[in-house]
Amino acid sequence: MLGRLEMDVDECIVAYSGLAETVFGEKLSSFPFNFKGKVKSRFDSAKLEAAVLKVIKHGGASERDLFNDGAKRGCRT
Secondary structure, three states, X not given: OOOOOOOOHHHHHHHHHHHHHHHHOOOXXXXXXXXXXXXXXXXXXXXXXXXXXXXXXXXOOOOOOOOOOOOXXXXXX
């Protein structure tokens, strides 16, 4: 967010807080294992993807843009 989207720190805090609330607000399961002993997802990965894409679009980038497009930016990360 700081480097690629050139957001300032306050914008990043707001975006990350919203992302965390969306992704981690409700658990799919409180038990990390199923009855067969396999690990289960505790959070919905589709919510994570949607939240990240929302931050990217709000930051003015396209979801298809490369992370490192070679452009010089103010914040080197």
